[in-house]
């Protein structure tokens with residue numbers, strides 16, 4: 001393998017027979033180019049899909065209510081459904097081990113005012129777990145905690161853009177903020193990868209909101225994070241069960257999707273997963289087809305090449321070449337050609353993908369198409385192996401021809 | 411050097427087989443200069459190829475340099491060829507993409523000698539056959555006689571014990587034939603055993619011993635005038 005003279009023989013043979021070498025390399029380059037482009041583009045699609053879901057936790061579920069659309073047990077349609085703390089606790093107690101995070105949510109819209117700056121903002125009254133469900137990132141201070149809820153404290157966590165609007169460059173943490181007329185302590189400032197709208201809001205404890213604004217135990221929606229140990233199917237079943245149980249508890253027709261529904265990330269994930277799975281399956285099929293075509297191409301060319309060189313092998317044998325040295329020479333040449341040709345195809349492919357970059361994101365839903373190092377390594381290994389096989393089989397046959405027959409060949 | 415006892419060889423042709431060598435007994439001592447003559451198809455090349463380990467015999471014994479050649483695998487045969495034998499073919503058999511110098515150096519590559527030394531030795535031998543200034547030419551830039559001299563240099567470069575030549579002058583005109591024969595004589599004078607097939611009486615007369623084959627058997631085996639003179 002590391003015999004310089006052997007390499008010299010091979011380079012000479014490749015160099016002096018350029019057309020032949022280029023021909024054998026071309027099929028491989030082309031196959032790898034197609035393979036790279038295909039994989040890259042599917043990865044681009046996949047990137048678009050995953051980035052569409054980065055906002056919330058992957059295991060999040062939301063229980064939402066609206067008006068009934070079906071009569072049930074003498075109750076008429078059009079009835080407004082209201083979730084209460086009791087429902088929240090029911091979910092919490094009934095499905096304890098299937099839930100990782102749980103938070104209530106009440107939607108409010110308040111004027112927030114600091115000194116002379118004032119603005120209307122969406123304010124969400126939530127539980128501490130909400131931080132993980134919404135993937136809220138704390139930049140300064142802290143998030144809401146259990147104590148804030150128990151004491152119904154007037155504390156507030158504001159979004160990065162709220163802080164920018166009201167405080168500009170000045171520090172906001174620890175300052176008092178006027179929320180709809182009452183004074184709240186700013187305990188934290190957050191950011192969110194979900195975009196600007198998710199950073200132009202504020203969070204207060206759900207108990208505080210219930211106490212001050214209406215003095216009731218209403219909640220707008222229940223957010224859950226199912227136990228990540230659940231399989232997608234189990235998580236979907238879990239969502240359906242909550243739906244059934246809560247409809248029963250709230251006297252809603254079992255099929256009234258509008259009155260109460262669980263929006264389950266698991267379902268979306270499963271859909272995307274199945275779609276991506278199907279896409280990858282197709283790619284792997286088409287991709288390996290291309291590779292196999294490339295391998296068959298180079299094998300055929302190697303057979304032809306070796307036939308053409310039979311006489312040369314006969315001469316070499318007469319001069320003292322062992323069969324092993326002939327096989328070694330041919331295989332090494334074949335591996336070298338496949339590897340270089342494959343590398344060229346791969347480089348060209350990655351270059352084209354990098355040119356595409358994010359240009360196709362809008363129109364074709366392809367974001368940052370690229371091939372992962374693992375794929376590159378796998379493809380390289382496949383190349384080297386195919387070079388080995390493509391060279392070995394015909395070389396072995398050629399090396400076993402009796403020298404006198406090889407010499408007679410033309 | 412070469413001892414052959416009751417050697418038989420047949421070629422399969424479809425279902426039948428063609429009996430080519432029918433019991434050859436031949437003994438060639440070290441330093442001999444032997445020519446084989448015989449009509450076309452009498453089995454001369456077959457015999458030479460077996461002696462050269464390029465083909466295998468069916469029956470009888472063959473000793474090369476005292477070693478019985480039997481059940482030889484390709485690897486061992488390759489090593490023996492490289493060590494003991496040098497070949498000169500009627501059709502030269504040079505590798506077309508290698509220069510004269512590289513062709514001559516090739517057997518040394520299979521001997522495991524490093525490149526620098528290889529090329530030096532090869533150059534010496536090219537010089538010996540008078541082709542030093544043609545060292546970097548490809549075979550298709552050389553005349554038939556020059557090609558054959560390159561082939562002879564290649565056959566000699568490993569200092570073999572036996573040089574086997576199958577009609578080395580068959581493709582050459584009379585002047586170049588003489589120069590090739592002079593080379594073979596020089597080699598023999600240096601002590602190498604030379605075994606040459608030819609159709610031409612004038613060529614055979616320049617060797618020391620003539621073996622005549624007919625239909626796969628030896629019909630005569632005599633010293634030439636030169637041979638007797640020694």
Ligand SMILES: Nc1ncnc2c1ncn2[C@@H]1O[C@H](COP(=O)(O)OP(=O)(O)OP(=O)(O)O)[C@@H](O)[C@H]1O
Pocket residue numbers: 421422423428430448449450451452453454455456457
């Ligand atoms: N590989 C082979 N398969 C079948 N028959 C063969 C083979 N090689 C040689 N023969 C036959 O064996 C016989 C002897 O052939 P060989 O080449 O030894 O003759 P030769 O004396 O060298 O003849 P020439 O002077 O024409 O070179 C011929 O009839 C030839 O056709």
Ligand SMILES: [Mg+2]
Pocket residue numbers: 454455456576
């Ligand atoms: Mg012949």
